[in-house]
Amino acid sequence: MMAFPMTPASGETGAAxxxxxxxxxxxxxxxxxxxxxxxxxxxxxPVKYVPLDGAGSWYLSLGGEARERYEYFNHxxxxxNPQDHGYLLQRYFIHGDLHMGEHVRFFSQLQSSxxxxxxxxxxxxxEDELDLHxxxxxxxxxxxxxxxxxxxxxxxxxxxxxxxxxSVREGPNVRQSFDGFRVIYRGGDIQIDGFAAKPAQxxxxxxxxxxxxxxxxxxxxxxxxxxxxxxGNIDLYYIGLFRRQASFGQGTARETRHSVxxxxxxxxxxxxxxxxxxxxxxxFGKGDISAWTAASDTGYTFGALPLRPRIxxxxxxxxxxxxxxxxxxxxxxxxxxxxxxxxxxxxxxxVNFIDLNPCVDLHLTDHTTLIFDWDFxxxxxxxxxxxxxxxxxxxSGRTSDAxxxxxxxxxxxxxxxxxxxxxxAIYGHFFAGRFLKESGPGEDVDYVTTWLAxxx
Numbered sequence: 001m002m003a004f005p006m007t008p009a010s011g012e013t014g015a016a017x018x019x020x021x022x023x024x025x026x027x028x029x030x031x032x033x034x035x036x037x038x039x040x041x042x043x044x045x046p047v048k049y050v051p052l053d054g055a056g057s058w059y060l061s062l063g064g065e066a067r068e069r070y071e072y073f074n075h076x077x078x079x080x081n082p083q084d085h086g087y088l089l090q091r092y093f094i095h096g097d098l099h100m101g102e103h104v105r106f107f108s109q110l111q112s113s114x115x116x117x118x119x120x121x122x123x124x125x126x127e128d129e130l131d132l133h134x135x136x137x138x139x140x141x142x143x144x145x146x147x148x149x150x151x152x153x154x155x156x157x158x159x160x161x162x163x164x165x166x167s168v169r170e171g172p173n174v175r176q177s178f179d180g181f182r183v184i185y186r187g188g189d190i191q192i193d194g195f196a197a198k199p200a201q202x203x204x205x206x207x208x209x210x211x212x213x214x215x216x217x218x219x220x221x222x223x224x225x226x227x228x229x230x231x232g233n234i235d236l237y238y239i240g241l242f243r244r245q246a247s248f249g250q251g252t253a254r255e256t257r258h259s260v261x262x263x264x265x266x267x268x269x270x271x272x273x274x275x276x277x278x279x280x281x282x283x284f285g286k287g288d289i290s291a292w293t294a295a296s297d298t299g300y301t302f303g304a305l306p307l308r309p310r311i312x313x314x315x316x317x318x319x320x321x322x323x324x325x326x327x328x329x330x331x332x333x334x335x336x337x338x339x340x341x342x343x344x345x346x347x348x349x350x351v352n353f354i355d356l357n358p359c360v361d362l363h364l365t366d367h368t369t370l371i372f373d374w375d376f377x378x379x380x381x382x383x384x385x386x387x388x389x390x391x392x393x394x395x396s397g398r399t400s401d402a403x404x405x406x407x408x409x410x411x412x413x414x415x416x417x418x419x420x421x422x423x424x425a426i427y428g429h430f431f432a433g434r435f436l437k438e439s440g441p442g443e444d445v446d447y448v449t450t451w452l453a454x455x456x
Contacts, residue, residue: 019045019419022065022455025157025168026095027107027134031061042419044456057101064094069173069451077347077394078432079441087118089126089173089451093133103141109134113173124390125172125339128202131209133157133177147187155179155200160193160221161235161263162274163338164295164350171340174202179211189233191223199336214244217336219259226264235263235276241335246284248331248351249384249397250324253285257333269301269310280333287327293318293334293350299361310361320352320381324398331384339389342375343410344426345447346389352397353405354378367416377405379435386435400438407431425450 034049095109111133136154180197219239246255261278299312359373385397
């Protein structure tokens with residue numbers, strides 16, 4: 001898939017005859033264009049902009065979404081987990097966005113995520129009956145021209161770059177949010193964020209998600225134009241992480257980790273690309289951390305051909321621990337990555353891996369895309385094990401010296417039925433490689449998921 005830039009904060013969208021698409025983070029939407037009655041064409045427009053004063057600078061915007069999802073695994077975890085015959089996942093959001101003039105805003109969002117029928121019960125990111133997902137206050141200052149500075153405090157979603165490091169965790173049933181503070185600068189093509197936060201817990205019951213006081217996240221993320229490359233951009237960032245108890249192949253200990261990285265990207269057809277490089281250092285128990293990752297995603301779209309095919313190649317690598325008996329740690333930590341990092345199946349997570357993933361995207365219509373890809377996986381270090389998408393180690397690295405983990409071809413269909421309703425269907429088959437067969441059950445995995453989502 002193509003890389004996307006850091007999601008900008010809300011801003012003036014200008015008049016538009018057609019409603020804009022919904023954003024990944026619903027807090028990034030702006031409905032001031034509905035001040036003009038001529039722009040009100042959608043069924044939900046009466047609740048998207050509810051003026052509270054004569055001038056229209058005080059207004060309320062309401063919205064929500066529902067996702068009904070089915071998942072099926074044959075030989076989950078390559079035969080290691082109880083056999084599933086399919087289960088249902090449901091997710092619901094409702095939000096209110098109150099603008100008190102041009103400079104003060106309060107946004108609040110509730111989330112309900114439910115699971116039904118999974119053998120072994122719900123995974124940690126499957127179920128959260130009802131909780132406060134976002135609730136923050138914005139104070140925005142105009143700096144002149146199109147430059148603004150916003151102070152944000154409260155519970156909020158964070159998502160940067162292609163969400164390899166910090167994400168909203170869209171794939172799993174329960175999305176991720178954070179409790180903390182954020183400063184946001186927007187000026188022309190320049191975007192700079194500073195943040196200090198703790199991840200919100202994901203607990204199963206009603207209004208029981210407090211801040212996770214055993215973890216802390218802080219940093220600065222910037223997006224800048226790159227004039228040397230036509231329509232190119234560059235991200236520069238520093239991110240700090242503290243975890244009171246972090247687990248890797250060599251054990252569990254206190255972790256303080258610092259990450260510096262850069263991302264060079266372009267999304268404009270016909271050539272799109274995304275290159276990201278990151279280095280980490282810090283401490284793990286009594287040892288020192290030295291870890292790294294490099295990622296690339298390059299594609300070319302043949303716009304003049306039928307179905308406008310995009311041919312792409314993704315290649316990634318992340319370091320693994322070199323010696324579990326040595327207190328120093330070389331395993332990469334992806335911090336808070338998107339749950340569907342390589343695929344919606346979530347079998348493999350972004351720790352100690354090498355992957356090569358050719359793909360082709362076919363645009364069946366303007367609103368329907370069919371993607372075929374085949375992902376091949378190896379371990380970067382044979383001294384470290386295999387981790388899943390939740391960053392938990394699922395196979396020890398001590399029972400096999402094989403690099404090759406296996407491969408997974410997939411077919412993915414994305415259909416935007418209209419602005420509100422979308423349908424997705426995915427099938428993948430994981431061919432277990434030598435490492436999986438030597439380290440435990442090594443069955444091939446069949447995976448099917450499909451969902452219907454509605455937003456307003």
